[in-house]
Amino acid sequence: MxxxxxxxxxxxxxxxxxxxxxxxxxxxxxxxxxxxxxxxxxxxxxxxxxxxxxxxxxxxxxxxxxxxxxxxxxxxxxxxxxxxxxxxxxxxxxxxxxxxxxxxxxxxxxxxxxxxxxxxxxxxxxxxxxxxxxxxxxxxxxLPMLRAVKDARELERLAAAGAAADAVYEEILKVRFSGRAETDIAAELADLLKRFGHSQVDFTVVGSGPNGANPHHEAGDRTIEPGDMVVLDFGGLKHGYGSDTSRTVHVGEPTAEERRVHDIVRQAQEAGCAAVRPGIACQEVDRAARAVIAEAGYGERFIHRTGHGIGVTTHEPPYMIEGEELPLVPGMCFSVEPGIYLPGRFGVRIEDIVTVTEDGGRRLNATSRELAIVE
CATH class of the missing domain: 3.40.350.10 (Creatinase/prolidase N-terminal domain)
Known part of the structure; x- marks a missing residue:
């Protein structure tokens, strides 16, 4: 870069x-x-x-x-x-x-x-x-707001970390997934994060097939196979500030159901990001994303909060979850990462870091949210 x-x-x-x-x-x-x-x-x-x-x-x-x-x-x-x-x-x-x-x-x-x-x-x-x-x-x-509102120099660092994570995703799409262990892809993600300026790698989630239905599955020895959905979630610290992004890819051509579930999550993530604006409660971001998934019939399969703050750590207040009534303030940065998890089958998660602006929200990740096909 x-x-x-x-x-x-x-x-x-x-x-x-x-x-x-x-x-x-x-x-x-x-x-x-x-x-x-x-x-x-x-x-x-x-x-x-x-x-x-x-x-x-x-x-x-x-x-x-x-x-x-x-x-x-x-x-x-x-x-x-x-x-x-x-x-x-x-x-x-x-x-x-x-x-x-x-x-x-x-x-x-x-x-x-x-x-x-x-x-x-x-x-x-x-x-x-x-x-x-x-x-x-x-x-x-x-004092949950102690580190929540970032100044201009902090936002510069968060934007640079987000851009580096985007570059990692673009590179990982070029590698072969099929026939390789999840840990192999995780190691490549870690190497790429360091290549693009991260001093610390905090996590490299690679959840293939049924492992993708576990939101906190990191990477195991399962061999990735043709027909697998693969959840990728990775991040760490660059210049002392965090990156965190998720995309879900598919090895070979997906089924109609897999495309549909992925599209529901994409629409939910879009709705969550679109809801961001100063003055609304954190829980409204969660509600906006969750409503799309619930309406599609998968409400019980969205089993975590919609987002978490990010800054000098990759997880910190504020949290985008029902019951959190703290208002959004310009300078806040947090993830918007809805997901659907079908036990024993596959999972889908899409995540961007969003910062609150004076009149809305701005994503710090810019890679495509469409379902990417990998080999």
Whole structure:
């Protein structure tokens, strides 16, 4: 693929703004602050990506106060050099000392804090031991919009990841499927993702024939045969942001039923994408796609949500599912991926990443959604 090799880097000002928004959102949710352990939330807020270990690393965001990052002394130089380093204050602690005694003075004695979902239990228990009157709630529950709305530079990265996934699909259509194991095709997908700029491959689903009726079947040793439907679902991270796309192909000429089921899913996916616009609830996207499949008589065979958010991880809030009443906001990015799954026979899924614009939605995947015929 042609084009710039690297996107414009995020700056310390970008991270300062993100941390300030998170602290403001915490105040709006009635929280004393936000506590963030190593993981995707910390990467998003600071640009710092340490390994999550038994040594406490914790970002403390408190409304009206400067951000503080508690770090092990041996990791302080790396933290200081991180892109977000200038945007916050470091408080380090040495091996043999109590890290929770360092963190405790940064928290209110009786405060309620949002805490990142992937915080180790030992660290949460350590904080509770130091401050027994504090309470905690997961960030997904308390602040589901924390990473949901992307800025222009994030959207640039997501668009580049989507374009790379599209290039992978165009290339995989050129290979032979028949007579090869699902794992062979999965390996080619992984190689292609890396070839087109992905630093991390998260999944390469190859579900042939009856395996395609299992939405989370990845790839096994089944030999792909003429007459098989094959569900392809693959993605990972490029420049730190996710790709995720699904297409269903057929080995040789499909039957009339297979064409019909594929076309129903294609129409459902079109309806879900067409429903995207600012202000509607997330569940409306699910309802739009699901209605097409239900009307065609396959409602019980659509067995998962219509979509999930994507950003620094390939699955994150918001979720396009009945009961999710969060309104769509420009800058949100999520999948629209309805499917039909016929146990013991075949499955069909079609997926694009869509971003909410000021007046509708824009797909970040552009490959054909028609049923492709492969050898």
């Amino acid at each position: 042609s084009g710039p090799s690297r996107p414009v880097p995020f700056t310390a000002d970008d991270y300062r703004a993100r941390m300030a928004r998170a602290a403001d959102a915490a105040a709006g949710a009635g929280l004393a602050g936000v506590l963030v352990a190593p993981g995707p939330d910390l990467v998003h807020l600071t640009g710092y990506q340490p390994v999550n270990t038994e040594r406490l690393t914790l970002l403390v965001l408190t409304p009206g106060q400067d951000p503080v990052l508690v770090v092990p002394t041996l990791e302080a130089p790396d933290a200081a050099e991180a892109v977000g380093g200038p945007a916050l204050t470091l408080r380090d602690w040495t091996d043999g000392k109590d890290p929770y005694a360092v963190a405790a003075p940064l928290l209110r004695d009786r405060g309620k804090y949002g805490i990142s979902d992937n915080t180790w239990a030992m660290h949460l228990l350590g904080l509770q031991g130091a401050l027994p009157d504090t309470s905690y709630v997961s960030l997904t529950e308390a």
